[in-house]
Amino acid sequence: MLRATIDAEVFKEAVDAIAALVSECRLHISAEGMRTRAVDTANVAMVSLELAPAAFEVYEASERALGIDITKLKNIIGMMNRGEKLMLSIPADSQRLNLAFQSYQYSLTLLDPNTIRKDPNAPTLELPGQVVLDGAKLTNAIKAASVVSDKIALGIDPEAKVFFMEAEGDTDNIRLELGHEELHSLTEVKARSLFSLDYLKDMAKTMGRAERIEVSIGVDHPVRFTFEIAGGAGKVIYLLAPRIEAD
């Protein structure tokens, strides 16, 4: 059972964050809120999302795992306007998610959760490098790197006390260094790993709206991006595996 009302823009942000990586997901609803964790088909990136009841104006749910066609949901939410109310409901035992907004009634058949990949385990990671910065700064760097290459190195130089991003093309390269004055915080430990820009560009669309993003990195380790949505009532974690440096 689900009965919830939420600002369309807030729900859109949550759905977009998932849609950046997967086209369907297993959404767990319960009295504690909604959560999902999913890996992309290539097993390179993971998204984990939590939305507390506080993100909703009305929220009532009994425990259940829902199979959601994220792509369809994203299309339908694309029709709503900022500030509009969205009502979500699933009667007990129903196989349909109902969305009501304005005078529209939209009904989406739920997927069988057993046909969707099992929830991945969150890997245990030692990521000693921690940087907190504006989402816009991070996504601008990702865009800039895309102009010269298809991969980007993220790292921390503890001597120079900077968080750096670096991309190399055939005949050109770009480097961005952000010191303490341009960051919210920085732990000064050596870190550097290389990542595919394809994934980062998809994630960047959602991360660009976040006021603060926590970036956790190591040496040739995955990167973890953590940020809030829904005015703090929701949390998104992206995890991205590193690429092998080929030079």
Place this chain on the structure above:
Amino acid sequence: MLRATIDAEVFKEAVDAIAALVSECRLHISAEGMRTRAVDTANVAMVSLELAPAAFEVYEASERALGIDITKLKNIIGMMNRGEKLMLSIPADSQRLNLAFQSYQYSLTLLDPNTIRKDPNAPTLELPGQVVLDGAKLTNAIKAASVVSDKIALGIDPEAKVFFMEAEGDTDNIRLELGHEELHSLTEVKARSLFSLDYLKDMAKTMGRAERIEVSIGVDHPVRFTFEIAGGAGKVIYLLAPRIEAD
């Protein structure tokens, strides 16, 4: 002979309404104004347009049928700006339509009207269901339905006293209900017919600008959309044949 001056935006609206369905048309000019009626190549949709002399600042015409390349006319009008004056002229016996705006002189060779399909007869239709609503509401519903399907049902539920639109996809469906308070008027008779969204999307581009659209429907019958352009000095009628319900 034709000698006319009109606001570029008003003429654009008229040309766009025709261009939504056909690429060339037979335009009848006379002292009473301009009018055309044309069906699309598949014989599924018809547009009928009238523009009274009051739509023009200057208007003088002797009776004649003109063959117009609507696509070319639309392209050239696309260059004009809102508020600009457009002068139209055809000297007696000339085979060219001259358009003057700003310092430009544009000359379009008229098509031989005999090479264009004969004016279709307006079919006699019994369409007892009548709904009047904002153009924007109608076109939003058409857009929403396009997200889930390629066809839409339009109807009236006399018990619920609503005008409804309904579209069904493979696993999802959307329904919009508008009651008296969201409509300008509604006749409470049973009606429901299914239509192709391809045609409706083309018509919607023009209908979205209209303040009021009169929708006339029946049971498995065509739909007729009637709306004013040129501040009331022009009228457009779209007629669209129903699709067979295949379930």
Place this chain on the structure above:
Amino acid sequence: MLRATIDAEVFKEAVDAIAALVSECRLHISAEGMRTRAVDTANVAMVSLELAPAAFEVYEASERALGIDITKLKNIIGMMNRGEKLMLSIPADSQRLNLAFQSYQYSLTLLDPNTIRKDPNAPTLELPGQVVLDGAKLTNAIKAASVVSDKIALGIDPEAKVFFMEAEGDTDNIRLELGHEELHSLTEVKARSLFSLDYLKDMAKTMGRAERIEVSIGVDHPVRFTFEIAGGAGKVIYLLAPRIEAD
């Protein structure tokens, strides 16, 4: 050696002017500023550009010919914002051009100038017709002509005392006449030549921003467009060969 600081928008304007015709160029730097001259691969159009030290906030350079990948430079400059400072530098004997803006460091490997086409000679041309007009008027005419044809005639009618542009399609044509009151100046001599709109459309993107463009034309001769950039500290000349009139 090069050490220069310039407004990103000003440098972008200069790079765009070159990029309209060629994808790489030989850029000559010296204490007198920067200059380049290049012809397109088909030998139909030439661009010549000069940027005086006054266009820069800081400018210091020793004489050298640089091989520049204009397309890459254009992409990277596309990331900068209006009003941002761009620092350009090449250490003595270095084969890399460094661009610094915000916290970014971008480094572009220079091309070997010997692999780039020799600087073309500026042809000696007798172009008695001279017209000075707003860049926006010129580019609007180029856009309007593109709707009906792929070539345009530019000319002066000394009797009517107008600068005219004319394009002919299969069944339609467009003509623009600008008299003294719409021009900054006009020499009343007979002139008319036909040009490819493909080239003019590329040039128009840059010329549209110029307040005044000097157009020099003759009878079946090339056209020369001259305009200032960088608030008067830079000058661009486009030269375009005429097309043969095929009727």
